[in-house]
Amino acid sequence: MVTPFLPDDEKIPALREALPSTAAGIYLNTGSCGPLPRESAHAMAEAEAWELRTGRADPAYYDEGLERKGEARGAVAAVLGTDPSHIALTHATTDGMNVATWAADWRPGDRAVTTSLEHPGTLAPLWAVRERLGVDLSIADVGLGGDRAAILEAMDQAITPATRLVAISHVSFATGARLPVREIADLAHSRGALVAVDGAQAVGAVPVDVAALGADFYAAPGQKWLLGPEGMGALYCADSVLDRPRVAFSGYGAFEKLDPDGSGRLWPDARRFENSTFHLPSVIGFARSTAWMSMYPGLPWVYDRIATLAAATVDMLADIPGVEVLTPRENMAGLVVFRIAGWNSPEALRELSQRTYCIARVIPQLDAIRISVGFFSTGGELRRFRDGVALVASHTPATIPHKPKIEIIQGGAE
Ligand SMILES: Cc1ncc(COP(=O)(O)O)c(C=O)c1O
Structure with a gap:
């Protein structure tokens, strides 16, 4: 222990x-x-074995799933310095960035702003809204991300009153630079834009206080610095976006009530942004790894x-x-x-x-x-x-000493 x-x-x-x-x-x-922590692998294997023995169709299994999802939201909320009601479960950072990007009230001629240091997890959803909705995309050149004044100047020029969304990484996957999220969020908000932050390289590596960063959305993966399984992530949703009736993707987990006649009510909390079902052993592994990070190291x-x-x-x-x-x-x-x-x-x-x-x-x-x-x-x-x-x-490819290989030659003999 x-x-x-x-x-x-x-x-x-x-x-x-x-x-x-x-x-x-x-x-x-x-x-x-x-x-992956050994303990998470065990918890996932136990859940798989339980599913194998008892099946996945008992109503109690469904209730168990709701509880486990609640635990996962709670574990991530603790890392992000927020309350579980602000956390939606997702399948990846990219999933969360898609949800955030499509949550903006886009109109043709609107602008999306990002930086030159982004991963496709941020860039691809912006590309999709540009293609589909005629949104202009402005990519601010922020160099390697080390000059905060230059970054803020570039963002100041890029973020116009037509900007509906600013989507940026907290930590760039390309150079490892930590971007001045708070200052960029202040600029964005002063011009009426929402702020979606890709936290893939930050969560579990540096302290994150989502409210202090000023993010409207903040997306996190399970499988990176939180040491969880793949296929799980989380999306922080600030109060500023919880009253949005417009969600781009939806599923039954998003609804407090949805009737066959089409009338219904989304959850008042971040669950309104959850749009699909989950693999329960992965939910359990995600919760376990995230809580393990808080409790053990x-x-x-x-x-x-x-x-x-x-x-x-x-x-x-x-x-x-x-x-x-x-x-x-x-x-x-x-x-x-x-x-x-x-x-x-x-x-x-x-x-x-x-x-x-x-x-x-x-x-x-x-x-x-x-x-x-x-x-x-x-x-x-x-x-x-x-x-x-x-x-x-101290060498070039031509001068580096040869590293002898170990080669196993498969013979024909039995
Ligand atoms: C900054 C950044 N965003 C997004 C991703 C994609 O993460 P995910 O697979 O959780 O969508 C990565 C990692 O590969 C990343 O480094």
């Missing part, structure tokens, strides 16, 4: 033991998918450790000749993005993976490597990774 109060030298091995995939390599890709400790380790990683990498760190150190979360001179990033990452067993990804549009520094990462792992980067950076 891990408790938040163990000293770090006991706590970190205990947490890694509770997150078995941290032993699969140097786990540096929570930004894609975090390591403890979120304040998680945030402190990620901030300290990620900044130290930037410093270690920036010290290596030939390495260019793109992540703005003063405005970052857990992502670190860098390039190695003389290498294209897929090739460099292949070398690093073979030499250090790291698990990371490439950001193709920047030709850069992105690592995610987790609270479970160790100093030893990050130094080994740094040494790997130093080795690759």
Whole structure:
């Protein structure tokens, strides 16, 4: 059992033991998918086994589902600093951004504003409203996201009185920059626009207080920094959007009452934005992982450790000749993005993976490597990774020493 109060030298091995995939390599890709806690995997397996034994058709099963969904909303609400009545369950960040984007009262000639650092999870729903509703899309160039004054100036120019929605990331998936959400939200609100925030790279990595950020909608995934299963997410919906009768997608979970004659009443809370049914074991896994983060490592400790380790990683990498760190150190979360001179990033990452067993990804549009520094990462792992980067950076693809492969040749013999 891990408790938040163990000293770090006991706590970190205990947490890694509770997150078995941290032993699969140097786990540096929570930004894609975090390591699942053993406890969540057990809870999901138990739920699957229960479904197998008893079926899924008993009315009690339905009531159980409602309770579990309530637990999941409560667990996420605690992380986002809000009340469960403000949380709608979704299937992904992208799902939440779609719900938020389509909730605006669009009219032809309206404008949607975003930044040049967005993931398709934010950009694709905007593309869809542009295609379908004739909405203009304005993409503010915010560089690498490190110059807050320049970002605010670009957003100030982009957000006009015709702007209906400003959709931005809290933390950019591409450079790891933490954007000035509060200031952008203030600008947007002063011009009558709604604000939808993509929190995929922030929730579980940095403290998030949705009300203080000024977001009308804030979308979160289960599978990244909250270490949950895929196929689950959550959408925070502020009071400012809870009185909206217009929801673009809907389902029976959204209604307090819906009669066959078509009359009905949406839930007064964020459930009005839920539009589909859920896989109960995944709901349980999502609630368990999210609550596990709060109860075992403890979120304040998680945030402190990620901030300290990620900044130290930037410093270690920036010290290596030939390495260019793109992540703005003063405005970052857990992502670190860098390039190695003389290498294209897929090739460099292949070398690093073979030499250090790291698990990371490439950001193709920047030709850069992105690592995610987790609270479970160790100093030893990050130094080994740094040494790997130093080795690759001191060579070119033509001069790097060959790393002997182990090859198993399948013979014909039985
Ligand atoms: C900023 C950002 N938004 C959205 C996504 C997509 O997340 P999801 O799969 O939860 O929709 C990602 C991750 O891949 C991301 O980094």
